[in-house]
Amino acid sequence: MFDLIVRNVTSRKVRSTLTICGIALGIFAVIVMGAMSENFHQTFERSMGVTSDKIRVFAESGVFGGGLTDDRVSDVLRVAGVKDAYGLLMTTFDEDKMGMTGKQILGVPPEKSSVALSPVELKAGRFLSPGDSYHVVVGSNIKREYGLGVGSKFEIHDKYFNVVGVLDYTGSIFDNAVIIPLETAQDLYNVGDSISYIFAVPDERLDAELLSKRIELSVKGTTTLSPGELRTQAQQSFMIFSVITISSGLLAAIIGGLCVMNTMLMSVAERTREFGILKAIGAETKDILLLTLGEACCMGLLGGVLGVLVGIGAVGLMNTWLEKTRIVLFLITPRLLIIAMGFALFIGALSGLYPAYRASKMSPMEALKHA
Amino acid sequence: MPDIIGGEAGPEKEIILKVENLSRTYMQGKVPVHALRSACLEVRKGELLAIMGPSGSGKSTLLALLGTLEKASGGKALLDGVELTEVPEKLQPRIRREKIGFVFQHYNLIPTLSALENVELALRFSGVSKKERKERAKALLEELGLGDRLTHKPTELSGGEQQRVSIARALANRPALILADEPTGEVDTKTRDSIVRVFKSLSEKGQTIIVVTHDPDVAKECSRVLRIVDGRISDRKDF
Numbered sequence: 001m002f003d004l005i006v007r008n009v010t011s012r013k014v015r016s017t018l019t020i021c022g023i024a025l026g027i028f029a030v031i032v033m034g035a036m037s038e039n040f041h042q043t044f045e046r047s048m049g050v051t052s053d054k055i056r057v058f059a060e061s062g063v064f065g066g067g068l069t070d071d072r073v074s075d076v077l078r079v080a081g082v083k084d085a086y087g088l089l090m091t092t093f094d095e096d097k098m099g100m101t102g103k104q105i106l107g108v109p110p111e112k113s114s115v116a117l118s119p120v121e122l123k124a125g126r127f128l129s130p131g132d133s134y135h136v137v138v139g140s141n142i143k144r145e146y147g148l149g150v151g152s153k154f155e156i157h158d159k160y161f162n163v164v165g166v167l168d169y170t171g172s173i174f175d176n177a178v179i180i181p182l183e184t185a186q187d188l189y190n191v192g193d194s195i196s197y198i199f200a201v202p203d204e205r206l207d208a209e210l211l212s213k214r215i216e217l218s219v220k221g222t223t224t225l226s227p228g229e230l231r232t233q234a235q236q237s238f239m240i241f242s243v244i245t246i247s248s249g250l251l252a253a254i255i256g257g258l259c260v261m262n263t264m265l266m267s268v269a270e271r272t273r274e275f276g277i278l279k280a281i282g283a284e285t286k287d288i289l290l291l292t293l294g295e296a297c298c299m300g301l302l303g304g305v306l307g308v309l310v311g312i313g314a315v316g317l318m319n320t321w322l323e324k325t326r327i328v329l330f331l332i333t334p335r336l337l338i339i340a341m342g343f344a345l346f347i348g349a350l351s352g353l354y355p356a357y358r359a360s361k362m363s364p365m366e367a368l369k370h371a
Numbered sequence: 372m373p374d375i376i377g378g379e380a381g382p383e384k385e386i387i388l389k390v391e392n393l394s395r396t397y398m399q400g401k402v403p404v405h406a407l408r409s410a411c412l413e414v415r416k417g418e419l420l421a422i423m424g425p426s427g428s429g430k431s432t433l434l435a436l437l438g439t440l441e442k443a444s445g446g447k448a449l450l451d452g453v454e455l456t457e458v459p460e461k462l463q464p465r466i467r468r469e470k471i472g473f474v475f476q477h478y479n480l481i482p483t484l485s486a487l488e489n490v491e492l493a494l495r496f497s498g499v500s501k502k503e504r505k506e507r508a509k510a511l512l513e514e515l516g517l518g519d520r521l522t523h524k525p526t527e528l529s530g531g532e533q534q535r536v537s538i539a540r541a542l543a544n545r546p547a548l549i550l551a552d553e554p555t556g557e558v559d560t561k562t563r564d565s566i567v568r569v570f571k572s573l574s575e576k577g578q579t580i581i582v583v584t585h586d587p588d589v590a591k592e593c594s595r596v597l598r599i600v601d602g603r604i605s606d607r608k609d610f
């Protein structure tokens with residue numbers, strides 16, 4: 001039966017090609033939008049993995065509202081169940097680009113730099129250590145973009161820093177991080193003893209969510225974000241982003257599906273007599289269903305393969321082009337490929353159902369009378 | 372000249388088809404139209420039976436009922452031990468595969484398939500293996516003088532050749548009965564004669580064939596002729 005299905009698809013070349021292109025366009029959109037979502041998802045998951053054990057303590061006025069200073073760290077440390085706490089200053093590296101490149105300056109107390117970045121490992125050199133001032137540890141993307149290595153000089157805000165360490169690739173926000181001592185960062189950006197937030201490390205025996213509430217109650221003027229809350233917040237943002245990206249892809253694929261349905265309906269109408277002949281020579285309802293549905297699935301599959309291939313090519317090209325700007329936007333994953341191919345087949349099958357039903361239900365005599 | 376004219380089968384061979392009071396009535400709006408009225412006939416194995424009659428007389432309806440392509444309004448039709456009018460709709464394709472072969476006026480070949488594939492198609496639905504399908508289809512086409520046209524598409528064949536492919540397809544499942552609806556209606560006289568020769572040869576080998584025709588020259592070559600007028604089978608000898 002498969003040879004007949006392929007024969008029917010290939011014998012109507014122009015129509016089949018146009019239909020396959022329709023599906024391919026939809027699947028292409030699914031791949032591109034999906035790749036964007038997958039990249040976002042991976043960065044999110046990896047970032048969560050790196051920082052998920054810490055409670056973030058902010059000023060009630062928020063990260064950018066000021067109001068949180070070094071002295072609040074000791075207040076947080078005094079809360080029962082807090083194993084460790086330290087302040088961090090976070091600001092954009094390239095202010096002229098409005099932070100669009102995702103590069104960030106992270107001011108951390110030098111003695112805490114290894115724990116603050118844990119479990120991120122070094123690829124070369126060392127973490128910051130007490131006594132460091134104009135020393136810097138850079139993320140893997142920063143190292144690549146500026147051609148840095150341990151011992152290189154790196155200019156930040158018109159000052160030269162010695163690169164002492166390079167972080168391993170994580171696929172998270174830390175790949176774009178420039179880590180300098182907290183005091184140096186405060187001086188560099190002239191913010192006094194202000195910090196962006198405090199990382200509070202809970203005692204292993206304590207529930208982080210509970211401790212988070214305790215900190216909020218104990219340290220006045222602060223608000224906290226527990227690992228669980230952070231994950232929920234991030235997941236919500238991710239969900240919205242995913243829904244927007246995936247649904248635009250799906251919409252395109254559904255239009256492709258309507259293309260298949262239209263083609264199959266036309267094909268069934270044109271081949272009414274053929275179905276009559278098949279029934280007269282003994283084809284059963286299931287044979288006609290299989291034949292018609294098979295054609296629709298075949299076009300869905302071919303459209304899917306074409307869409308995936310073009311999508312992979314386009315995503316590759318865009319990633320290569322974007323590499324110059326250090327923005328990675330797309331990520332093709334096996335999961336995405338399986339979803340895209342599955343969806344192409346599903347759309348093909350779904351679109352072929354009604355035409356196949358119509359073809360299978362034809363009266364053989366009526367079909368044979370058809371001109 | 373035909374041996375017998377009328378609704379009764381000739382002597383000697385076993386009766387393979389027995390039709391009793393077969394009728395078909397359908398509604399045209401609120402008006403009942405009697406396409407076939409209480410048709411009775413018997414056909415013996417190996418007979419080449421011609422059915423003649425004016426357009427709309429019920430010839431094709433009779434073939435459609437015998438071929439289980441339409442449902443009878445009444446009566447019985449027993450073909451090779453199978454009561455055709457009582458076969459459930461689900462089993463009708465099996466009857467069409469195993470007991471009946473169709474030959475149509477317009478050949479009705481699948482245009483995208485070659486001559487060989489068109490014949491194979493009938494065997495495909497019967498679950499015959501690919502190898503056997505090919506062998507049987509090839510043998511049939513060679514027997515009908517189309518050994519050098521196996522890979523040709525219908526559009527690359529003449530009308531006579533297409534009709535011979537159609538006959539080969541009808542024979543593929545070794546049916547008890549071949550129903551041919553105006554098989555020579557689209558061809559010239561030379562091709563018509565060759566098709567009739569094929570039918571006669573098959574009949575001599577024991578194949579039962581019912582041919583619906585308008586052409587007296589075709590009917591003359593058949594072993595028996597029936598005439599249908601206004602849905603009734605008559606025994607008139609003129610044609």
